Amino acid sequence: MLQVIADLDRCVGAGQCVLTEPGVFDQDQEDGTVVILDDTPEDERTITRVREAIHICPSRALALAESGASGRTDTP
Amino acid sequence: MTESPVLPLTRTCPYAPPAEHVQLQQEPVARVTLPDGSQAWALSRLEDIRAMLADPRFSSDRQREGFPLQPPGPRPAPPRQPMIGLDPPEHGEARRAVLGEFTIRRMNALRPRIQQIVDEHVDGLLAGPRPADLVSALALPVPSLVICELLGVPYADHDFFQTRSANLLDRTIPAEKRYAAANEIREYMATLIIQKEKQPTDDLIGRQIAKGADREDLAGLGFLLLLAGHETTGNMISLGVMTLLERPSALAALKQDPAVTPEVVEELLRYFTIAEYVTSRVAREDVEIGGVVIPAGDGVITLGNVANRDPAAFADGDTFDIGRGARHHIAFGFGPHQCLGQNLARVELQIVFDTLFARIPDLRLATTTDELSFKDESTVYGLHSLPVTW
């Protein structure tokens, strides 16, 4: 399974991910950094849009990895 | 080897980057000469520019030796660099302190108020004489009012900082005059902040004061946001209206389906890339980009305009095509400095286009494109005026 990973230290809160796929990405209302709403999206269309978000994220803070890979996420 | 071109250059066709920029694309990492005789590198491939702007080995510090395209002569160092000139880790801290003010949700919450401002200006346009100048009647005042309200800057003062921001960005006026303009805006901000310290207000500046922001830093931030809010969105509005009025099929698509508007906005941003030289950098160490080693201390200029038509990223990039999916353009820059206000700009542009063409369906140009006067001398491209009628 694919897992969406965000590096909060890199994120510069441009919100490009939220504009691309609001079902998966949101922003922290205080500091504007990315919040992952669904870290293991399953349908193909959503995954395509997650890949687009990864491509346009200006700080290269996002990644898709095989589930279980290490990486910082903001889900507890 | 051919003579290296001297940058900056001006457009000859309003819809296309300067011919020399396009030529530079043949050599993606090219040596160029600057007006002061110094040399720099110009990048024109989208991927190279993205890589460079995301690479912390390139500095945004305009005070650093080798930073390209600085006005000549001794440069008065501002007490504190505004965010645009900071490198990590200071940049991240400064940016994060205000990020919360610019989230997508925050920007969407502003929609009703922006709609109201746009409606009032369309009312004014309709009540006024024909032909009308769209730049002074709508394109400039709308973003100006919005950024003033957001920051908590009295709109009554807008003439003061509007003339100064225009001077600051004008490449043809002497450097001292540009520095003087910058200083005046900075002093204005400092005074406003002191006022707000005494009488707290619930606006961006007021909230930053309440959070304990440093006065100097805040003055720099206010200055930057005010400047960016004035000279960019307004120009995109007028260029956008011009473009759409000349492209009936794109305009019809926009009128028919509001879901198309965001696509139109992205394509307009890509197509014009109105501020390219602001994303210059200087190498802190030797770095290889696109197969060329850029030595430490060398300046790098990004030709965003050409890169946003890079065939590797945008097929048939010289064509205005609202269906292409242009979201990976770099009109707002790239990397950690990517425009903080980009989503405010998007919301404003969407509301303006939707409202204007719905309320004045037979809006048309009152002149021909070759009679229009473009801001060729400015760091931010745009139109001096746009005569329209209906």
Ligand code: SF4
């Ligand atoms: S696009 Fe990237 S930088 Fe912007 S909010 Fe999303 S993760 Fe952060």
